[in-house]
Amino acid sequence: MNSYTGLTGKYLKGQKKRSLLTIFGIILSVTLLTSIGTIGMSYWGKSIRQTMRDFGDYHVSINGISGDAVSKVKNNTTVESAGVISREGYAVIKDTKEKEKKENPFAAPYRYLNVKGYDANAINMLQVQLDSGRLPKNPNEIVLSSPSLNYFSEKPKLGDTMELNLGIRKVASTGEDKKINGIGDFGWDLDEAFKAQSQKEYIIVGFMKPPTGNWSSSYIFPAITFNDNKTINNKKEYFVYVKMKSLNDIQKKSEAIMSSLQLSNAEQSSAMQLGRDHSIENVRIEYNNELLKLYGKSTYEGVNHSLILALAAVVAIIMICTIAVIYNTFHISVLERISQFGLLRCIGATPTQIRKIVMQEAALLSLIGIPIGLLTGTLFMKLLFYNIRLLTLGILNDLRMVISVPILISAGLLGLLSVFLSAIGPAKQAARVSPLEALKSNGGTKVEHITKVNKSLFVQKLFGIIGQFASRNLQRNKKRFRITAFSMIISIILFIVFSGLAQFMQQTTQVSGSLFSYSITYDGPSKRIDDTVYQHIASLDAVQHAYKFYNDQVAAIIPKDKIDPKYYEMRKDQYILAEGEGYRTSNNYLRSYGDNGLDDLQSKLTAGVINKEIMNQENGVIVQQKISMLTKEGKQLIIDQTHFKVGDRIKIRSFDRSQKGYQTVTVVGIVDNDLLSEKQDGSEVLSFITTPKVYSKIMGTDAYSSIFILANPDLSNQPIRDYLKSLNVKDAGFNYLDRVAEVAKSKNDAKTFSILLYGFIGVIFLIAFLNIVNTVSTNLILRTKEFAVLKAIGMTQYEVRKMIILEGIFYGLFAGVIGIIIGTGLDYSIHYLFAGALDTVWVIPWISIGIAFAGAMITTLVATIWPMYRLNKINIIDALRREN
Known part of the structure; x- marks a missing residue:
């Protein structure tokens, strides 16, 4: 050495x-x-x-620009890559027959394919989802939307060749070109004509999933072909999807691009689900904030700072x-x-x-x-x-x-x-x-100069002289006590904080959307579904529940003292028509899910009870007042629009002037979500749910135009699908939505996410457990000589063991109280920091606290097993002579 x-x-x-x-x-x-x-x-x-x-997979989209502006966007120094989509034209796949027009006066004159040409970048950026086949690679290849297949005279198959007459849609009464904007282009009206301009032959190479749900009522279906868009037609409109080189100051860079194009009237927005209809007249900029915020670069600075902090x-x-x-x-x-x-x-x-x-x-x-x-x-x-x-x-x-x-x-x-x-x-x-x-x-x-060791009469009475020994050991070795207790406190803090974080993640990623399997809606002139349809659906073995859905907009007078002040500050424009002691509002709906729907809604009540007889007598309603909204700063907020309570009275009336004026309804219950949803409504609608009888009394009609169906997961759903398709064939006014696969996927995702969260909590729990065992065991093993001295002066093995166990209990009690206080405080602090981006309800994590406290007590006892076993075997003289 x-x-x-x-x-x-x-x-x-x-x-x-x-x-x-x-x-x-x-x-x-x-x-x-x-x-x-x-x-x-x-x-x-x-x-x-x-x-x-x-x-x-893009950062910014610029929709509806002319051809001469495309190259300016693509060649901008801030742009890394750009995907370009061109409008190739519409093609009629089926004329609406006179019989169908008579049965459904609102039927569109044609069913169209809306053909767009995607270049390679656009295909990659917009993540087209296929049901079968492949994506187009050449200009003579096409991918059709799966729901469109039922409207061809002969159902197309992969590999088939089809000839399309591409053209434009015109206003039939004036002969003018129909103004169309947005990537969706799914809107139509009755005053419409089609003018073919060119003919093109395509090979069908794939079928894609519908972008926004499998609505059988669609009259316009997307179709995608390949177009490298190297040759730009200045007279055409294009959609450009951009990935920026740097995400810093993305809004300023986008505005600079638009300034270079001299397009000062562009509307700015945030990207929502692909395929939605854009009902605007000007060029539109969309920021893909859902993606940008994952990089901490959304256009909402408050959201970015909150997530980073x-x-x-x-x-x-x-x-x-x-x-x-x-x-x-x-x-x-x-x-x-x-x-x-x-x-x-x-x-x-x-x-x-x-x-x-x-x-x-x-x-x-x-x-x-x-x-x-x-x-x-x-x-x-x-x-x-x-x-x-x-x-x-x-x-x-x-x-x-x-x-x-x-x-x-x-x-x-x-x-x-x-x-x-x-x-x-x-x-x-x-x-x-x-x-x-x-x-x-x-x-x-x-050297510690110990002049006095405090005696605890409570400990002495409860645990005797051995308890006093354990208590005095902790007081005598204060540094060792603090170190060991600190280790346990840290473990408890870790468990509470990360359990809270896991629960927070579960709230923010909760499965959203409605929980029904199928829905059917009637858009015909009567706006009424015949009861025989409902009875047939309800009688199918594969149907677990079927709910008639009555729904119409109503005006309501909301008392000023019942409006949530926080919501009022953000939405003052909704409360400008003063009437009586409140404000007249129009964003309200009177709804009913039928008598059986009220029975199933009982379990969702947060206040009140459901008694259909009393509701019918008193015009009783259940208020759904909690909503999910996006603030101007980009924060997702869950808030009560109003503060109605059971027993409150509200004046509402139908918008149909032929009906009665205001009628008074009585609040009999409060719910946070409606019957068929797990999350709050994002449309900022105040809903009044009632019985069919009360609905009929106020609205002047007992008609319902929708039915929601919950399928039996253990039986084949084919009879339901067959019946809904047959209704659509007989009457084009019937439209149905198939959500079975989507709901099953959502439930499975929730299950998987739970496994991930609890697996993550398991990692924290195991590490906390091993940390406590390691620290407590180390402490006890290093005190082997001390225990040997106690045994040498007459303490029995049983008494030594009891003393060690009591020390562990005292450690657990002290660390549990301190760790729980600090851990709960940190859990709230992290929740507060996230509140700048997401709003979820924070509650004291009692379950985590209970598990942490019980775990600390059990773990300290487990940690004493090996040291006590070692002490049982060790010879007192050997222990006094040697180092640990």
């Missing part, structure tokens, strides 16, 4: 158990960092892929907890070796050399623990993702495990940083040791 620092390796080899425990603490910390980083990267990647599928807070908590876990291990080790450092000081070691010994020890242990931690974290995630693939078949199977080199490097560096930050304090403490005092002391840098 050439220097004092050469003792490091010898010490680590000589004290293998203590070294292993320290390495184990490092492994736990790096495993935590690796696991969280891997889950975060994997879920982030999945979110991006899913968002690209739903909203497109919240994620930074989560990373900071992980870092602090990681440092604390490793710090505890080093601190305990140093405290128990103070006498050794004192001996080194006596034979000439300087404080600098002592610090080097501790820091070298940290470096050697890091070289061993960090690679193992990276490996165990990766393997743990492999196991979790493997189980997800086994147990589910949903879209989250797209949750691919990302073994990210930057994440592994970051976890390793953060682990190394944590180790050295953790070792600095103990190293300085060891260097400050006074040689003579350290040789006398036991577990401190100076």
